[in-house]
Amino acid sequence: MDATGICNQIDKRKLMMELAQGxxxxxxxxALLQNPVGEDGSELVGQxxxxxxxxxxxxxxxxxxxxxQTGENGxxxxxxxxxxxxxxxxxxxxxxxDKKRPVTRDxxxxxxxxxxSQTTRVTVSSTTxxxxxxxxxxxxxxxxxxxPRSYFRCTHKYDQGCKATKxxxxxxxxxxxxxTTYIGAHTCxxxxxxxxxPHTSDHVNEEINDPVEAKSDGSTTTIDNLSGFCPSxxxxxxxxxxxxxxDQSEDPVSMMYRLGMKDEEIQSEMECMLIGNSLGHxxxxxxxxxxxxx
DNA sequence: TACATTTGACCTGC
DNA sequence: GCAGGTCAAATGTA
Numbered sequence: 001m002d003a004t005g006i007c008n009q010i011d012k013r014k015l016m017m018e019l020a021q022g023x024x025x026x027x028x029x030x031a032l033l034q035n036p037v038g039e040d041g042s043e044l045v046g047q048x049x050x051x052x053x054x055x056x057x058x059x060x061x062x063x064x065x066x067x068x069q070t071g072e073n074g075x076x077x078x079x080x081x082x083x084x085x086x087x088x089x090x091x092x093x094x095x096x097x098d099k100k101r102p103v104t105r106d107x108x109x110x111x112x113x114x115x116x117s118q119t120t121r122v123t124v125s126s127t128t129x130x131x132x133x134x135x136x137x138x139x140x141x142x143x144x145x146x147x148p149r150s151y152f153r154c155t156h157k158y159d160q161g162c163k164a165t166k167x168x169x170x171x172x173x174x175x176x177x178x179x180t181t182y183i184g185a186h187t188c189x190x191x192x193x194x195x196x197x198p199h200t201s202d203h204v205n206e207e208i209n210d211p212v213e214a215k216s217d218g219s220t221t222t223i224d225n226l227s228g229f230c231p232s233x234x235x236x237x238x239x240x241x242x243x244x245x246x247d248q249s250e251d252p253v254s255m256m257y258r259l260g261m262k263d264e265e266i267q268s269e270m271e272c273m274l275i276g277n278s279l280g281h282x283x284x285x286x287x288x289x290x291x292x293x294x
Numbered sequence: 295t296a297c298a299t300t301t302g303a304c305c306t307g308c
Numbered sequence: 309g310c311a312g313g314t315c316a317a318a319t320g321t322a
Binding site: 135 | 298299
Binding site: 167 | 313
C-alpha cells in the first residue's frame, strides 16, 4: 500500500473514532440531562457539551479544512481548552514574512483562562533553563510571595501554534532555586507531543491532572488492544510488540526516530496512540499525549 | 531591523 | 471584589 493509501486509511479511522467519541459523549449528555450530575459527581453537562463539540470539530477537520465552518475564527485551538476571545486565527503579516500572529480584535487582556484541568507539572530547579525556547510575556507579584512570578510561553506559539507555557518563581526558602510550573505540552516541531520538563531539574515535585494515568506495576504496558489502531507499529520489531509488550524505558517518539521513521509516519502513529489512549486502551508512564496537538 | 523583555491594563474565575 | 493570568504598547538589545 502506498503512503497515500495509508494516510487515507488512518484519516478514515481517525474520523470514525472522533465521530464515535462524539456519539458516545452525546449519549452521556442525554443521560445527564435527566440527571445533571454524573454518577461520580465529576462530569458536568458543560464538559460533555464541550467533548461533543470537539469531536465534531475534529471530525469535520478530518474531512477537510473547508468543511469546518463553525466560526469565523479560522483554525481553532484543537484541544479546546483555550478558546480565546482574542481571535486566534492566523493572518499573514505583509511586513513580517511568513510569521503569523493571532488576529486581535478585542482589547488587551481579553483571553480565556486555561481550565484548571490543563496538564501541569511542577519542578524545582537551580536553573530556569530547559531544552525549549521560551518567551517571557508577563510578570506578577503574587500575594504572600516575596518574589514575583514570571510567565513564559513557547517561542513557537504563533508560528507553530504551540501552547506550552511555564511559570517560574524563585523559592522563598531557597532563592537559588526556582519553582517552575509547566502547563500544556509542547506541540512545536522540536519534539512533537513529548512532555518535556527540564532535564536539569533537581526533581519533579508533583504532577497534576496528567491526562495519561501512569501504570503502577512496572515498566511495561500491555498493548493488545492497540493492534487495531497502530498497524504499522506492529511491524516494528524494536517495539517488542511481538510479545505484546511495550518497553517504556524509552519514549515512543525517540524510539520511532531511532527506528528511522519519518516525521509524517511518527505523527500518524502518535495520532493512533492518542485515539487508543482516549479510549483507555493505552497508557504511558513518562510520555504524555496531548490532544491539543491535533 | 528584528526580536526579546518590561510593565500597566484588562480580563477571567473563584 | 480580588488574585492571578494574559495581552500588547513601549522599550531595550544585539
